[in-house]
Amino acid sequence: MLAFKNHGHTDLARWLQAAMAGALHDARWSLCPASAEVLLVPVPSRGASVRRRGYDPLAVLLGGLERRNELPAGTFVAPAVRQRSSPVLPALRGTGGSGQKALGKRGRRRNVRGSMEAVQPLRRAVRGRHCLVVDDVLTTGATIAETTRVLRGMGAKVAGAVVLAATPAPQGANSTP
Structure with missing residues (x-):
């Protein structure tokens, strides 16, 4: 995952897509079977x-999954949440420019709180609909929680999240035991 995400190995995309397709199919049918x-x-x-x-x-x-029709039946990619154009990220001050990596669980949650917003044209499209949040790597859950907060504020029914990998939370500043 790190090679794909941080070292430009996009040649790994097809293998990661296969893993993501499996996780999406499982989540779709176990978390939202009646939708x-x-x-x-x-x-x-x-x-x-x-x-x-x-x-x-x-x-x-x-x-890639969408183009090859490999998404689970009845699912649609909806980029309904975006980063705010000028978020206030107070926790990043004093991290030496290393961003989230220097922060523990509480610091990461505080860092992303309020950093995302609804994509206005999709506001009505998500209201009352079941959603699965999709991320590549779960570290503390802060970005998934913020995405979920925005979706619920739009009236969506968030059924869960799908990730490809999980890593232990860092023991940075503001970490919790």
């Missing part, structure tokens, strides 16, 4: 991260 349609809402990437990498990892993964 005719389920929206897959990717956690938005930060613009600086996309510029640094040259691509958005989740967009590559979900886009």
Whole structure:
């Protein structure tokens, strides 16, 4: 996952897409079996991260599955949440420019609180609909929680989240025992 996400190995996308397809199929049918349609809402990437990498990892993964019709039946990718254009990120001050990596669980949650917003044209489309939040790596759950907060504020029914990998939460500043 790190090679794909942080070291430009987009040649790994097809294998990661296969794993994501399996996780999405399982989540769709176990968490929303009675729903005719389920929206897959990717956690938005930060613009600086996309510029640094040259691509958005989740967009590559979900886009490939969508193009090849490998998403679960009745699911649709809906980028209904985005990063605020000028978020206030007080926890980043004093981290030496290392962003989230220097923060523990509480610091990460505080760092992303309020950093995302609804994509206005999709506001009505998600109201009352079942959604699955999709992310590549789960570290503390802070970005999934913020995405969920925004979706619920839009009236969506968030059934759960799908991730490809999980890693132990860092023991940075503001970590919890």
